Amino acid sequence: MATELHRQVNSPAKDLGKGDGSGDAAVRVRSLTRSFDGRAVIDNLELDIPAGEFVALLGRSGCGKSTLLRVLAGLDREIEGEVLVPRRKAVAFQAPRLMPWKRVWRNVLLGLDGRPGRAVAERALKEVGLGHRVDAWPKTLSGGEAQRASLARALVREPDLLLLDEPFGALDALTRITAQQLVAELWQRRGCAVLLVTHDVEEALLLADRVLVMDGGVIAHQIRVDRDRPRDIADPLLAELRTELLDRLGVKAPEPAAVHKVA
Amino acid sequence: MATELHRQVNSPAKDLGKGDGSGDAAVRVRSLTRSFDGRAVIDNLELDIPAGEFVALLGRSGCGKSTLLRVLAGLDREIEGEVLVPRRKAVAFQAPRLMPWKRVWRNVLLGLDGRPGRAVAERALKEVGLGHRVDAWPKTLSGGEAQRASLARALVREPDLLLLDEPFGALDALTRITAQQLVAELWQRRGCAVLLVTHDVEEALLLADRVLVMDGGVIAHQIRVDRDRPRDIADPLLAELRTELLDRLGVKAPEPAAVHKVA
Amino acid sequence: MSPVLEPVVPLSARRRTVPRWLRRTTGPLLLLVLWQVSSATGVLPSDTLASPGTIAGTASDLLKDGTLPHAMLVSVQRVLIGLVLGGVIGISLALVSGLSRLGEDLVDATVQMLRSIPWVGMIPLFIIWMGIGEAPKIALIALGVTFHLYLNVYAGIRGVDAQLIEAGNSLGLGRWGLIRHVVLPGALPGAMTGLRYSLATAWLALVFGETINADDGIGFLLNRAREFFQTDVIVVCLIVYAALGLLADFIVRTLERLLLQWRPNFTGK
Amino acid sequence: MSPVLEPVVPLSARRRTVPRWLRRTTGPLLLLVLWQVSSATGVLPSDTLASPGTIAGTASDLLKDGTLPHAMLVSVQRVLIGLVLGGVIGISLALVSGLSRLGEDLVDATVQMLRSIPWVGMIPLFIIWMGIGEAPKIALIALGVTFHLYLNVYAGIRGVDAQLIEAGNSLGLGRWGLIRHVVLPGALPGAMTGLRYSLATAWLALVFGETINADDGIGFLLNRAREFFQTDVIVVCLIVYAALGLLADFIVRTLERLLLQWRPNFTGK
Amino acid sequence: QNNSGSSGNTDGKGDVTLNVGDQKGNDEAVLRAAGQLKNLPYKIKWSTFTSGPPILEAVSAKAVDIGGVGNTPPVFAAAAKSHIKVVAAKHGTSDGEAILVKKGSPVKRTADLKGKSVAVAQGSSAHYQLVASLAKAGLSIKDVKVSFLQPADALAAFSRGKVDAWAVWDPYTSQALRQSDARVLTTGRGVVNGLNFQVANPSSLEDEKKVKAVKDYLGRLRRAQDWVYKHPEEWAKVWGKETGLPYQVALDSVKRTNGTRVNVAVDKPAIASEQEIADTFAKLKLTPRRFSFADYVDTRFNGGLPPSTSAPRTYGKGS
């Protein structure tokens, strides 16, 4: 779903995409391989994300995006290769993975340093539009509500690397725009690196500094989006990039997409 | 994500949306109310779906779409009001809900009459692009793979009412188009009524005979999409309807969306 | 072509009105009635099993002369101490072997082996090690409790969804945080089952514990009654056990309602 | 500003090479070594607990004259019958009370009550009801097994995810299909824990069962040895129990590996 | 009653089956060793129990017709209105019924037990002996600390010095004396009656065919007892093998108690001495009621047996 962000969002990392693994890298992956039952889902993958870069990751369903994210999060260590990531990471998984035995607000605060109060959780939940479900048990949340709670839980952390696995998939148009803005704001304020897995090409183009397409276990294609923010999906460059990406994903898309604004 | 369907798909129910609860209705709901802890999530809702109609249901996250679906599926009976549905129903839930202790193909066949063979499941899975994961355990599937398995499980049934809760949410552009086609084909062939919950306005307009917007516990708005198939999202009528729906959902969208074709 | 419609029947239309506790007493009450009826009709001769009336008489005698209340007091004390002791040990062992591979390799096989040893065979050893005071009695109870809790908590820990453990890890929970916020709550349903059975085992262990130099307690009463062929006293003791069992069950159910309210599980229909 | 990077250490870099079964025998072996050492150094006097050497001698005598193999054969038969009987009853009861509210109200409270009754106290009643043949022995075993399986299977059924039950319903599964394809597999982990403990309880019940008119079986050997202070025979019996416990554990583990392979759960680290 | 499928052996042939309750190394073993199981005109089905009380449970429940027990279990069974009849008796020395102390114990006389702890199995013949011995020494049971322990547990406690004294019967006495540094403080001589009984179910005694079998069975037991007296070593060997007792212990026990028994009638003095036990336990509130032991006796099998007061046999000084 195409969107134009309300507020001005500037990339804090002007030296975008050096990708040389220099001192200010946030992610450095060298010849990473991850196999399940002998099938290499990730196959000699190389990836560098400089600190502060916003990267979107596209790819066919089942191509290994979530697997890559789990490796970067340090959760999957049955790998070969070299992976360097910051200590402070925050993850929003594809499934919400809320602890069913903790009320929503406690889920948000789980694992945070320094015993933050309920107010912190309430603020974060209000931002994702869950102000009225603060005290609910996770299993009573709707699909989109659970996804937003999981997003809020990732965003209240102050990470150096933010890993988001299709965080807006179950959200309606309006809620999605709000959530996108939240991520963009955190990114801008904190200057963290972001890796966003998404299936929405327009979302990727509007948010990211760089868009990767994963295929065959490696980063098969990447494009840089050299446009200041706020971006407009009707922008000819973006429309062209969109066609290019959709093409890479196996879909033909000759005409530029429409732009819609928040009501 | 906008799409144009490859094959010609004709609505089998030409007398669309009579909505008078006549003999050939597939769903008939009268003053349905469902409350959680005193909060009425569905509040005196009325709904009629004639046999063979394809209805899309839009609405804000948490507005009660899944709740309505569960009621129609006969799974939630703590309700007030009158609900009539066909005996033969098939549901694809928002979460895949595969039985973790059954391999994917057994999940697909679960509950089918007449002991169908593995071949049936294999064909259904191949159609959703899971031919290579037939023997996998559900917990090893990627998010999109699980969603497709769940969809295949719903589609192999021959229902009179097909209830789909955001069945394409976790799919990439190309896979999504294939899956949409499958649903359209089943609908056309079987002539069943379909209720599709989605957050994608363009998807709703391209697939449905009628689009409902749920809000405040009732069907707050509905539009009829009187266009033959295949449809083109650039069609001025559809573009206009799209703007109207987005408006209803709280998002402004002045320009028509682009059309893209399968590569 | 057009499908036949069926109504979705609202549940409220046929909601039950009998309160829960009343429905739960039906079974035991039925049993009692059956017993009385078969006693009265002679289907159950009195030397096979005394009638509820006779038993009630014996029970009221034992109550009046203070034997039963005193015995219960003593036994409950022993059980509580044993329960706490066994609980701490059992849960700790379960944590060690549930949480680490190394712990599992060292602890689990050993516990699985030891738990198969009938602890009654151990009584002489217990006496040698602990004398004939309260220690061996409580040790017997603790032993039974330990193994039950161990087994269920261990299974509970191993049953925790790996996805949630991952999530906890990714949220920056340390080892202890993970245990406290993810593993233990996840193992709680299992622990509750273990607790339920531990309570029963504790009472059972008492029967053996109170053969060791006891002149008090329910187990002692039961053993003496066996020795002296007092079938009615035996039955009174068994009924006391049953009542205590129901009480324990009630306590565990209440705990479950408080602690597992997050769990919207299958509740039968 | 720029974050400090840490490596994600591949697991393969520090994979263990000791095979699993070897690691699992460490604990029991350590125990054995401890025993031998404390016997040899006199920390454990021989009249408290004979040394492993002495025990091995006694064991080989008992093996050679056929006493032990014969006793095991007899006991294993009893255990198997009791296990099957108790298993069928326990699982059926658990199904009844796990699957229907009405069943729960009638069965659960009753079972919770009965299971607290120490079955040893029931021996005189069992003799009155069932005579002194095989029946009361097997009944004792079945009783112990029944309650264990009941409790764990019932808890397992109640622990099945309601979402999956719904899914099963929506797939058109009938009551029996739901039980077979959703409820039972979902309750399987719980049933496995129950089975594990049932096996141990079965052996324990044997010790008491074989006080009733037995001149054969492990329980009889143990009881007779207790009667006549044959510490070494007692220990041999306890070791046989322990070994059978390990064997049972191995069987259950194998079953678990086969039946629960779908379950990618937390396995410690 | 269903008592099929018993694990016990069956001897003899014929239409009548006598169900006999036995303990390991008791009646069956002695009959077999003495060759008294040959030419049985009826069937005997053996059932083995661990101690006297369960045998009486089984007798009362008619699970067995007859079984042999010591002098105390019938008292408790009768007090509990069990269905039993005492049909035969044996009289032996009471030397095996002893109160034991450790060799180095300062306790020299029964009176020294005051304030000491004594292990005893509740309701056993030793329990009665303890009460009676203390009374003889001018003490009451309240003057000592009684620790109720089953023999196996008591041995553990006694050998570890957790109790000061242990009141017990043979073969435990012989075993403790051989293996546990024990010394006899006092025996049951003159304190306990040294009787052993065969106890039958009353309804079995209404069946003419069974009565005939019982009569024959008791005769065989008597002959076996005579054989034991003449063959102490042979019997000790068999007995030790059956029970797992070391041969020396078994032989001690045979010479001290087992072999000394003579077959006697269940007569007035026997009933009176049992009545005394019953009254003592009733006074201690261990039994719920007073009753007449004579009601639980059937004297028709006394035949021409000597009175129950006849002296037991001895093996002379050397034992």
Ligand SMILES: Nc1ncnc2c1ncn2[C@@H]1O[C@H](COP(=O)(O)OP(=O)(O)OP(=O)(O)O)[C@@H](O)[C@H]1O
């Ligand atoms: N068991 C429950 N107890 C209490 N509240 C519930 C329960 N189930 C759902 N709700 C609430 O009801 C509302 C509607 O839920 P529902 O799942 O129908 O939303 P939805 O329209 O499907 O949303 P989404 O698009 O996010 O999936 C939500 O606010 C949800 O939190």
Ligand SMILES: Nc1ncnc2c1ncn2[C@@H]1O[C@H](COP(=O)(O)OP(=O)(O)OP(=O)(O)O)[C@@H](O)[C@H]1O
């Ligand atoms: N534990 C596992 N065992 C075996 N195969 C696995 C396992 N986990 C994932 N896979 C397989 O690895 C492939 C990549 O999975 P992954 O979850 O990374 O896909 P994805 O790119 O995130 O897809 P999606 O967009 O559908 O979420 C899939 O084919 C999946 O089936």
Ligand SMILES: [Mg+2]
């Ligand atoms: Mg994924």
Ligand SMILES: [Mg+2]
């Ligand atoms: Mg929903």
